[in-house]
Amino acid sequence: MIQETSKYLRSLGVIRPTVILDKPQILRNIKKMAQKARISGVKFRPHFKTHQSHTIGDWFRECGARAISVSSLDMAQYFTDRGWRDITIALLANILEIDKINVLSSTIRLNLIVDSMAMVQALHAGLKYPVKIWLKIDVGYERTGATWDDTQTIVSIAKAVLHYPKMHFVGLLAHSGQSYRARSTEQVRQVYNQTVKRMRFVRKILHGYGVKKCKISVGDTPTCSVIENLSAVDEIRPGNFVFNDLMQEQIGSCQPNEIAIGVACPVIGKYAQRQQIVIIGGAVHLSKEYIVDRQGKRLFGYITDLEGDSLGSIYKTTPVRTLSQEHGCIQIDDRDLFDQIEVGNLILISPVHSCLTCNLFTKYKTLQGEIISRLY
Amino acid sequence: MIQETSKYLRSLGVIRPTVILDKPQILRNIKKMAQKARISGVKFRPHFKTHQSHTIGDWFRECGARAISVSSLDMAQYFTDRGWRDITIALLANILEIDKINVLSSTIRLNLIVDSMAMVQALHAGLKYPVKIWLKIDVGYERTGATWDDTQTIVSIAKAVLHYPKMHFVGLLAHSGQSYRARSTEQVRQVYNQTVKRMRFVRKILHGYGVKKCKISVGDTPTCSVIENLSAVDEIRPGNFVFNDLMQEQIGSCQPNEIAIGVACPVIGKYAQRQQIVIIGGAVHLSKEYIVDRQGKRLFGYITDLEGDSLGSIYKTTPVRTLSQEHGCIQIDDRDLFDQIEVGNLILISPVHSCLTCNLFTKYKTLQGEIISRLY
Numbered sequence: 001m002i003q004e005t006s007k008y009l010r011s012l013g014v015i016r017p018t019v020i021l022d023k024p025q026i027l028r029n030i031k032k033m034a035q036k037a038r039i040s041g042v043k044f045r046p047h048f049k050t051h052q053s054h055t056i057g058d059w060f061r062e063c064g065a066r067a068i069s070v071s072s073l074d075m076a077q078y079f080t081d082r083g084w085r086d087i088t089i090a091l092l093a094n095i096l097e098i099d100k101i102n103v104l105s106s107t108i109r110l111n112l113i114v115d116s117m118a119m120v121q122a123l124h125a126g127l128k129y130p131v132k133i134w135l136k137i138d139v140g141y142e143r144t145g146a147t148w149d150d151t152q153t154i155v156s157i158a159k160a161v162l163h164y165p166k167m168h169f170v171g172l173l174a175h176s177g178q179s180y181r182a183r184s185t186e187q188v189r190q191v192y193n194q195t196v197k198r199m200r201f202v203r204k205i206l207h208g209y210g211v212k213k214c215k216i217s218v219g220d221t222p223t224c225s226v227i228e229n230l231s232a233v234d235e236i237r238p239g240n241f242v243f244n245d246l247m248q249e250q251i252g253s254c255q256p257n258e259i260a261i262g263v264a265c266p267v268i269g270k271y272a273q274r275q276q277i278v279i280i281g282g283a284v285h286l287s288k289e290y291i292v293d294r295q296g297k298r299l300f301g302y303i304t305d306l307e308g309d310s311l312g313s314i315y316k317t318t319p320v321r322t323l324s325q326e327h328g329c330i331q332i333d334d335r336d337l338f339d340q341i342e343v344g345n346l347i348l349i350s351p352v353h354s355c356l357t358c359n360l361f362t363k364y365k366t367l368q369g370e371i372i373s374r375l376y
Numbered sequence: 377m378i379q380e381t382s383k384y385l386r387s388l389g390v391i392r393p394t395v396i397l398d399k400p401q402i403l404r405n406i407k408k409m410a411q412k413a414r415i416s417g418v419k420f421r422p423h424f425k426t427h428q429s430h431t432i433g434d435w436f437r438e439c440g441a442r443a444i445s446v447s448s449l450d451m452a453q454y455f456t457d458r459g460w461r462d463i464t465i466a467l468l469a470n471i472l473e474i475d476k477i478n479v480l481s482s483t484i485r486l487n488l489i490v491d492s493m494a495m496v497q498a499l500h501a502g503l504k505y506p507v508k509i510w511l512k513i514d515v516g517y518e519r520t521g522a523t524w525d526d527t528q529t530i531v532s533i534a535k536a537v538l539h540y541p542k543m544h545f546v547g548l549l550a551h552s553g554q555s556y557r558a559r560s561t562e563q564v565r566q567v568y569n570q571t572v573k574r575m576r577f578v579r580k581i582l583h584g585y586g587v588k589k590c591k592i593s594v595g596d597t598p599t600c601s602v603i604e605n606l607s608a609v610d611e612i613r614p615g616n617f618v619f620n621d622l623m624q625e626q627i628g629s630c631q632p633n634e635i636a637i638g639v640a641c642p643v644i645g646k647y648a649q650r651q652q653i654v655i656i657g658g659a660v661h662l663s664k665e666y667i668v669d670r671q672g673k674r675l676f677g678y679i680t681d682l683e684g685d686s687l688g689s690i691y692k693t694t695p696v697r698t699l700s701q702e703h704g705c706i707q708i709d710d711r712d713l714f715d716q717i718e719v720g721n722l723i724l725i726s727p728v729h730s731c732l733t734c735n736l737f738t739k740y741k742t743l744q745g746e747i748i749s750r751l752y
Binding site for chain 1: 390425447467468519659705732
């Protein structure tokens with residue numbers, strides 16, 4: 001199939017490293033998550049940092065999404081320009097960008113995240129229009145957020161937000177990034193259950209201090225993909241599931257056939273003695289994110305293939321073992337497969353972390369040849 | 377100094393992650409390498425993939441550079457548009473881009489690299505205008521190139537190149553990327569000496585087969601920075617030295633004060649209990665390249681500072697310990713330093729690998745406030 005895949009990619013006009021999208025699979029991924037949110041009765045606020053594309057955003061809208069998450073104010077502006085009117089900047093507020101905040105909050109329902117009094121006070125000093133405020137809670141990831149059992153800090157920040165007229169307190173927000181350390185769906189479930197338990201604990205504390213309206217927002221692809229019923233929370237913000245990748249598959253939050261992207265890369269070198277091929281497909285195309293395989297070795301991707309005009313099998317005997325700036329070096333122990341690949345072919349690489357891979361490109365190409373632009 | 381640095385960066389209008397250049401230090405780095413090439417009597421063909429900027433390219437031209445290396449045909453076109461007329465695509469030729477090759481070779485002196493008969497024959501079939509051809513030799517890095525002692529392959533490829541009228545054989549080219557595994561200048565010297573020995577061995581073999589004119593081109597920043605006299609080769613192609621970074625400093629190929637870039641990042645979170653601060657400065661700003669410190673721990677950067685309007689000290693007690701898509705989490709065990717940093721500050725991060733970091737941005741800003749565009 002390697003030669004058929006190469007020919008098909010050539011027929012699309014691919015000559016350089018190119019992110020290839022399996023659009024029907026992307027639509028299935030979106031529909032599945034949107035439906036789960038609907039059945040669970042939770043608000044679907046997908047994170048658009050993974051795709052950063054007007055067109056792919058439209059596919060979400062067609063599946064019912066009306067609110068989104070983004071990771072910068074520039075990204076919020078980009079999607080505001082496409083008609084999105086309810087956006088969360090899913091990162092602690094950057095008070096240095098107060099002018100951009102004021103531009104956005106004058107036209108859309110802008111949601112900001114805080115976790116410190118310093119930030120609340122700086123926002124109070126700079127805000128011109130009302131914004132929605134979420135209090136970030138650290139439920140175990142230890143990155144940002146007030147620690148879930150640090151009642152004093154949580155209560156004082158919530159009270160300050162409630163006190164300032166331009167800040168409308170909405171609720172508590174968590175990102176359980178520790179789910180990415182899970183290596184089984186059971187471990188993902190534990191992360192989710194702990195997250196819900198701790199978020200409800202905080203909500204109860206705030207209730208005791210008179211905060212009666214307090215939503216709970218969570219968002220990471222592993223928990224949102226694995227948990228069947230998410231009704232214990234009010235809002236979900238997963239992003240990666242739109243494309244998925246090898247990391248999600250290793251965690252158990254997607255099946256191999258749910259990975260909806262590949263990176264087409266030209267083969268430039270073939271080395272029979274070490275059974276390696278070298279592609280133009282390096283750190284500037286795939287990113288240096290890696291996973292560790294069962295032998296304890298790092299890898300940056302696997303060769304994948306097409307089945308008709310869909311993404312097909314992933315060849316787990318073909319790890320991208322080393323990655324320099326523009327080169328990827330693939331170990332192919334399967335001699336038959338090695339013999340099929342020639343210099344000048346295009347091969348598809350299933351990436352480790354689709355968010356970081358896509359961030360290195362300015363556009364996508366679907367398997368039907370459609371070019372899809374993205375923010376850059 | 378943290379507060380002074382933050383104020384200075386604010387005065388430059390920085391509000392988002394921004395690559396900051398110390399232009400006088402960059403000029404010193406360029407002059408030093410250009411002078412070494414001149415004194416050694418070797419051709420200086422700096423690799424422009426590190427900066428990918430017309431303006432910074434001009435600084436090289438002012439220091440006497442007339443030939444360059446790039447890592448893609450699009451990058452070659454970008455620099456051709458700025459008047460460069462002698463360019464090596466320092467990557468095995470991508471025969472799928474034969475049309476771009478023909479456009480470039482119709483106007484400039486284009487140098488391509490080959491290491492297989494398949495590639496030579498595909499070029500022969502597609503070339504419209506003469507190009508210079510270098511034969512890539514693998515001197516120990518085990519990425520691309522004909523293995524230095526594989527005489528049969530080397531001779532047959534060289535003969536084929538000499539046979540085809542549109543290919544002008546220039547010589548042998550190596551990239552001793554194994555120098556990046558060195559952790560002392562002594563180890564770098566060993567890599568260089570072995571490279572020279574093996575390249576001369578190959579040249580002698582070819583001489584015996586009637587190949588009388590055969591240049592030797594090498595190029596990696598560690599060897600070119602460490603070796604005082606490079607006259608054993610004909611051409612050098614280092615790139616990273618223009619900016620340097622923590623990886624070069626760890627190898628011993630630059631001094632801390634020769635690192636000429638930093639990434640300005642807003643502080644968005646501060647966590648007294650774990651003595652950590654969180655910045656907007658993640659994998660999409662710094663890249664996931666890391667080095668390992670003396671304690672065996674991975675790190676993605678250190679806080680650095682300004683001294684006047686130059687880059688100053690690097691605080692080695694401030695490792696960026698974890699990196700997610702947009703967040704960097706910095707461990708600051710020095711309590712005094714930790715206490716100086718506030719949410720809303722801008723801090724400078726000294727990056728691990730400047731090539732990959734700069735690739736994530738579309739422009740630079742100098743410490744004098746000049747905006748410098750780059751290819752994207």
